Amino acid sequence: MSFSIKKQGEVVVVDVEGQLIVGNRQELKQKVLDELEKGEKKFLIDFSQTGYIDSSGLGVLVSLSKKIREQGGELRLANLNDDLQTLFELTKLDTLFQISDTRERALESF
């Protein structure tokens, strides 16, 4: 499990490879907060290579979204598979985030 970060235009894109769980959520949080501290405002997390997310992982997404909004930025999500879509619907987090089917659509939406 790992996270890769790259810039596409004005958007910081984070790929979550593997799981987003209690064991690695702090790593994701720190990487995104480091970019926020550098002045980045637009963030996209792409889950196309993600297995599952636990409650800690979901919690980190909520926390990051709040921190980014407080700095005048925005966090959007893309490429949730059926399992992840179900998870977001169960927790109603699909109402809290702007979620796109593809990375391209998400990038265009900023």
Add this chain to the structure above:
Amino acid sequence: MGGARVAFDLSIPSDIQYIEGVVELARQRCRELKFPAQKCSLNVPVALSEALSNAILRGNLSQPHKQVRIRAIVDDDDLVFEIVDEGDGFDLATSIIDPTTIENIGKEEGRGLFLMERLMDRVESFVNDGNVVRLTLRR
């Protein structure tokens, strides 16, 4: 559970880095036992991950000398996981909150027990030679 057999029985130290390996083993067993695909790719991994985190972080307080035991028992109808820690236990009914309400949805914490209950057919918590959380998934 007529014809029940143990699918696996192991103990891990109280360290969250062990969670992913146990979850992967459970996922493999789930698939071998021909449970529906989403139950093996979503319900089992997330619910078991929650139960293990609770046992390690809240039950055993991450104390390295304390162990968490995980037993998976299967029969024709059910796959059951029993997660046993060395903590004081908790009252499931009073510990669970609804994280989907307006006041809770923006909070970082509070989704673990809710997800266990939603993703499993039955969740029980009791004391029996340790604090036990039993997760039951029907086929």
